[in-house]
Structure formats: C-alpha cells, structure tokens
C-alpha cells in the first residue's frame with residue numbers, strides 16, 4: 001500500500017522551489033501550498049510571492065491551498081486556477097486553540113463555499129477531551145462543501161482518526177522524518193490506521 005494517495009508540496013518550506021524537487025514523485029496527484037506566515041508558513045512570504053509560487057505550478061497541480069483570509073489578496077491566482085479547473089482548498093489554522101474557534105468554523109465554511117472553494121480545511125490546537133467532540137461534531141452538520149478537519153497538539157493523533165471516521169477529507173500525514181504540524185501522524189501510519197478504523201460511522 002502506498003503511504004499516501006495525494007501529495008502536498010509546501011512551497012514555502014522549499015529553499016529552491018524553482019528546481020522542482022518534487023519532480024521525481026510522478027504518478028500521484030499533487031496539492032500545492034504556499035502557506036502564509038501567521039498560519040504556520042515559513043519565511044513570512046508576501047501574498048505576491050505566494051501567488052507567484054502557486055502560479056508557477058498551476059499546470060501540474062491537482063489542487064491548490066490558499067488560506068481563506070488570503071482569498072482577496074490572492075484573487076488573481078484563484079481566478080487562474082479556476083480557469084484551469086484546478087480546485088481550491090480554503091484553509092484556516094489556529095495554533096493556539098482558542099475556545100471560540102469551533103463555533104466559527106461553519107460560517108467560515110459557508111464563506112469558503114461562496115468564494116468558490118471546493119473544500120474548507122481547518123486545523124485547530126486541541127486542549128481538552130471535549131474539544132475532540134466539538135471538532136468531529138462539526139462533521140455531522142449540513143454544510144455546502146466537504147470539510148477537512150484536524151486537531152493539533154497532544155490530542156492531534158486521536159482527533160485525526162476520529163475526524164476521518166466522520167468523513168473528513170484530506171487527512172494529512174508527513175513523509176520523511178519531520179511533521180509539518182504538532183501531533184501529525186506519519187502518512188503511512190495514518191493511512192493504515194484510517195483503513196483499520198473504517199467502521200462506517202455517519
């Protein structure tokens with residue numbers, strides 16, 4: 001079993017993205033991300049630089065990730081990706097885990113759908129067991145687009161299995177030896193664990 005079904009290339013983490021260091025990984029669809037600094041990106045790249053990075057890979061992208069709050073400042077690249085039929089994952093990250101984050105997610109998902117996103121993704125640091133239920137519970141609400149939800153921190157691993165069981169799409173794990181978020185599973189382990197825990201919850 002391959003370790004993953006889709007690869008995410010974090011353009012903001014690459015020293016020399018123009019050398020296309022992902023080129024040898026042919027055969028798998030690629031999601032390209034150029035993360036903004038205040039949502040976990042490296043180098044605090046400007047919206048112009050992030051747009052330029054994404055525009056340079058649109059022809060080979062299966063999907064692109066742009067933070068919901070960057071939709072306005074990166075409208076140009078979103079228009080180009082839409083014209084090419086490349087879907088947009090609208091994302092949002094809360095590394096602190098603020099108490100009001102769970103309640104904000106449905107409205108952000110609605111906003112993402114209206115703005116043309118194919119999926120809304122939120123990663124939130126979890127502090128308490130009750131946070132697990134709040135996060136996975138969002139997947140039982142009717143919303144106009146698929147959700148990709150995951151926890152960060154000590155409860156991240158269990159949250160990622162729970163959310164996958166409740167229908168979260170795009171479940172992230174790392175390749176190599178460096179997680180890109182606190183509490184991320186390795187991709188191979190996550191895929192095996194999700195497969196082993198497919199018990200048909202709705």
Ligand SMILES: O=C1C[C@@](O)(C(=O)O)C[C@@H](O)[C@@H]1O
Nearest residue numbers: 033091123150172180181184
């Ligand atoms: O947004 C996400 C999700 C993520 O932050 C995670 O929590 O696994 C990992 C990032 O690489 C990715 O861009």
